[in-house]
Amino acid sequence: MAICITSTKGGVDKTTLTANLGAYLADLGQTALLVDADPQPTLSSFFPLRHRASGGLTRLMVEAATADVISQTTLERLDLVYSDDPDGKLRDAVDGRVRLKHLLGRPPFAQYDIILIDTQGAVGPLQDAAVAAADILLSPIPPEILSAREFVRGTVTMLERLRPMAFLGAPIGPLRGILYRLDRSRDARRIAEELRREAYLPSKGAITILETAIPASVVYREAATYRTPVHRFDRRRGATPSALDTLEALVAELFPHLKTSPTSSGE
């Protein structure tokens, strides 16, 4: 099962969300693979590595070679295909936009419980390939109604443009929007409800807005500085949801079949 964290915008916490969701799932006992499909390789260095493979996404996508493209992070059960500058080479491949999907469906990738693909915040062949490879899409939404509407418009356009991929055996998965960097001045529930009404029909039901929202909090940046999963860093329970509460709620919504408390505290 593959999930692609994507947006038509940059700087909307995609990488932070991909890394931390992957680490949280790995702590739940799932085998997880992070795939960095952003030429700016932020996800690739988010967690320290214990094994660095000799190749990354370029080798995988351009040569369709799967040998030694999987690196291991220092976190148990969390692996990585790092980004090694695919600088447009993808465009040369006739099957470019569906190649990643077909590769990830085979060993050694098929063994993972979950594959999480991070993308760049710009439309392009690599973003298309990442979106096509996923069973579901997860998109951060700005917590402000005008930008959120713009998000819905941009996303509907992207989904419409990619819809014909179904003819190539890569139907585009349903999209879950998540409000991010929410502060107390915003009424998340009201924005979410308004967006639900506005997104559902134009997207023909393809876009749904999650109940879980990500609060604005310095812990996400702090944890990243220490190269540590944020749920290990911020475990407090209280009025504002901690990162642990947030990830627990997010996973329960995205993957209802999973039990959602980490098996190891990881200290």
Ligand SMILES: Nc1ncnc2c1ncn2[C@@H]1O[C@H](COP(=O)(O)OP(=O)(O)OP(=O)(O)O)[C@@H](O)[C@H]1O
């Ligand atoms: N919930 C949060 N509250 C406050 N700041 C956050 C939160 N999540 C992430 N950040 C910070 O926001 C910044 C941007 O995050 P991130 O790099 O994940 O975005 P991105 O969408 O991957 O950007 P790009 O499009 O450049 O790849 C980072 O400095 C990150 O630490």
Ligand SMILES: [Mg+2]
């Ligand atoms: Mg990023």
